[in-house]
Amino acid sequence: MIGRFVFLGLVALGFTVYLTSPGSKVASADVALSCGDGAMTAGHAQATARATFAWHAPKKDARQSFLDLSLAPGFVPGWYQGHGPIAAAQTTYAVDGLPLNATFYYRVNTLFGDGWHETARGTFVSTCK
Numbered sequence: 001m002i003g004r005f006v007f008l009g010l011v012a013l014g015f016t017v018y019l020t021s022p023g024s025k026v027a028s029a030d031v032a033l034s035c036g037d038g039a040m041t042a043g044h045a046q047a048t049a050r051a052t053f054a055w056h057a058p059k060k061d062a063r064q065s066f067l068d069l070s071l072a073p074g075f076v077p078g079w080y081q082g083h084g085p086i087a088a089a090q091t092t093y094a095v096d097g098l099p100l101n102a103t104f105y106y107r108v109n110t111l112f113g114d115g116w117h118e119t120a121r122g123t124f125v126s127t128c129k
Contacts, residue, residue: 028122029055029108035128049126052094055108058119062088063111065119069095070105073123098126 032052053067066084068075086093088110098104108120 026107026118026121027056029053029106029120031106031122031124033124033127047100047128048096049098049100049128050094050096051098051104051124051126052092053106053108053120054092055120057091058088058110059112061113063113064088065090065108065110067093067095068107068109071102073105075105075107100126100128102126 070080
């Protein structure tokens with residue numbers, strides 16, 4: 001089914017278009033990694049990572065943000081996990097249960113009066129430190 005995906009056990013529908021001005025530079029967020037609680041699989045705890053993101057506060061007219069995670073760099077509609085809405089004043093967010101040693105791509109998208117804009121992006125490898 002178009003627009004439907006499964007990512008880390010979650011199901012989501014739909015997509016949103018995010019804008020970035022051509023030639024504009026998007027800042028990265030700080031990503032702190034730690035050990036997660038670990039999910040139980042076949043009676044054994046599986047180690048997971050927790051990623052805590054911290055980004056710069058957006059402009060004053062920001063309304064809300066979303067943090068998107070993907071295993072692919074292109075953020076193809078239906079193939080990323082969205083976290084939000086996040087209050088515009090909130091500049092940190094943590095995601096638990098990430099599989100270890102996977103490369104993740106992230107972006108923070110913020111809603112302004114003229115639409116959605118990418119305000120942070122980057123990549124990291126999930127490790128348990």
